[in-house]
Amino acid sequence: MKYDFESVLNRRNTFSYKWNVKENELPMWVADMDFQTAPEITQALSDRVKSGVFGYTIVPDEWYNAYIGCWKTRHGFEMKKEWLSFCTGVIPAITSCVKRLTNHGDNVVVQTPVYNIFYNCAENSGRHILENPLVFDGKSYSMDFEDLEKKLAHPYTTLMILCNPHNPVGTIWDAKTLSRIGALCYKYGVKVISDEIHCDITEPNVDYVPFASVDDVCREISVTCLSVTKAFNLASLQSSAVCVPNEVIRNVVFRGLNSDEVAEPSAFAIEAAIAALEKGGEWLDELREYISENKKYLRSYLADELSEVYVLPQNATYLVWADVSKITDSSKDLCDYLREKTGLIVTAGSTYHGDGNKFVRINVACPRSTLEDGLSRFVKGCNAIKKLNAEIKR
Numbered sequence: 001m002k003y004d005f006e007s008v009l010n011r012r013n014t015f016s017y018k019w020n021v022k023e024n025e026l027p028m029w030v031a032d033m034d035f036q037t038a039p040e041i042t043q044a045l046s047d048r049v050k051s052g053v054f055g056y057t058i059v060p061d062e063w064y065n066a067y068i069g070c071w072k073t074r075h076g077f078e079m080k081k082e083w084l085s086f087c088t089g090v091i092p093a094i095t096s097c098v099k100r101l102t103n104h105g106d107n108v109v110v111q112t113p114v115y116n117i118f119y120n121c122a123e124n125s126g127r128h129i130l131e132n133p134l135v136f137d138g139k140s141y142s143m144d145f146e147d148l149e150k151k152l153a154h155p156y157t158t159l160m161i162l163c164n165p166h167n168p169v170g171t172i173w174d175a176k177t178l179s180r181i182g183a184l185c186y187k188y189g190v191k192v193i194s195d196e197i198h199c200d201i202t203e204p205n206v207d208y209v210p211f212a213s214v215d216d217v218c219r220e221i222s223v224t225c226l227s228v229t230k231a232f233n234l235a236s237l238q239s240s241a242v243c244v245p246n247e248v249i250r251n252v253v254f255r256g257l258n259s260d261e262v263a264e265p266s267a268f269a270i271e272a273a274i275a276a277l278e279k280g281g282e283w284l285d286e287l288r289e290y291i292s293e294n295k296k297y298l299r300s301y302l303a304d305e306l307s308e309v310y311v312l313p314q315n316a317t318y319l320v321w322a323d324v325s326k327i328t329d330s331s332k333d334l335c336d337y338l339r340e341k342t343g344l345i346v347t348a349g350s351t352y353h354g355d356g357n358k359f360v361r362i363n364v365a366c367p368r369s370t371l372e373d374g375l376s377r378f379v380k381g382c383n384a385i386k387k388l389n390a391e392i393k394r
């Protein structure tokens with residue numbers, strides 16, 4: 001590999017949210033990678049630092065062209081410049097859109113288990129979440145369209161937040177599924193926010209399908225949130241792109257982003273996005289290979305050492321979703337125990353609602369040696385719980 005994904009970074013005492021933990025603890029939870037970003041991005045940022053000038057920044061044509069070019073070549077979707085707006089993050093964008101596209105007391109549909117912050121985006125402004133639980137058949141997840149139709153048909157439902165690819169289950173929704181969602185939402189006058197922040201971390205040679213690219217209906221009812229911050233580990237630079245093809249929806253959304261004051265970029269947010277989209281492709285492809293190998297390693301390690309844990313097949317994200325229901329009836333208790341006894345921090349699936357209580361989410365975007373350490377702690381902790389459970393039963 002040309003790029004380095006093996007070096008272990010010392011992120012303790014660096015104000016890292018993820019690594020602000022005790023000396024013996026190993027965080028493998030929040031979606032933040034333990035790799036340096038692409039050197040091409042670091043170069044662009046350090047050139048900016050060297051200039052010593054950090055005044056107010058515009059969103060230049062280069063930013064629009066970088067997104068448009070990348071989505072055309074990488075994802076086969078042609079966006080127009082006027083469809084795009086800068087925003088200071090995906091969650092600020094969703095929160096602002098919820099406020100503009102729905103009324104107080106409306107229902108917002110989400111598909112659980114799902115990224116828990118979607119709840120905050122809706123509930124903090126007095127909207128209700130309606131859950132359309134994904135269906136787990138013991139092997140993988142699919143959508144329950146009958147239930148989805150019921151939730152969309154509810155007279156108070158005005159918005160659906162789609163997660164594509166899906167965090168935490170790691171599925172890329174196919175065009176047929178997306179088109180069915182689009183048709184149902186259209187039928188009931190429901191708009192769709194498609195959160196596509198995880199779209200660039202897919203299995204090598206597998207691409208995701210942008211919701212708005214599927215057909216005319218999906219394009220006309222959607223607001224798509226894109227970002228380079230997940231794939232290039234730039235979360236603290238606070239940057240995203242909001243794509244709204246329909247002019248009427250766009251006017252409402254862009255006015256909202258502006259009056260909520262989330263459409264003003266920092267110099268670093270712009271420089272990093274342009275460098276990532278224009279020069280980061282090779283690094284990104286190597287990262288995808290590395291993550292894919294980490295997932296294979298985890299799968300084979302757990303098959304050998306802890307076969308009760310079922311690891312879901314996934315084609316996207318660096319977040320493994322593992323069924324621990326044969327070991328515990330509370331993912332939160334298991335995670336608390338793992339942290340206390342082994343120092344390993346993984347996320348309890350119950351955080352994501354739905355059937356998440358049966359699962360844990362493990363972030364494998366780290367050097368292999370860190371993953372080995374994490375897996376050995378995981379197996380040790382799970383075996384200790386199994387032993388305790390067996391003793392209680394006796």
Ligand SMILES: Cc1ncc(COP(=O)(O)O)c(C=O)c1O
Nearest residue numbers: 031089090091092115167195197
């Ligand atoms: C599905 C999803 N959306 C949004 C975010 C956060 O986006 P941002 O940091 O741009 O607000 C995350 C972070 O993990 C995520 O998983």
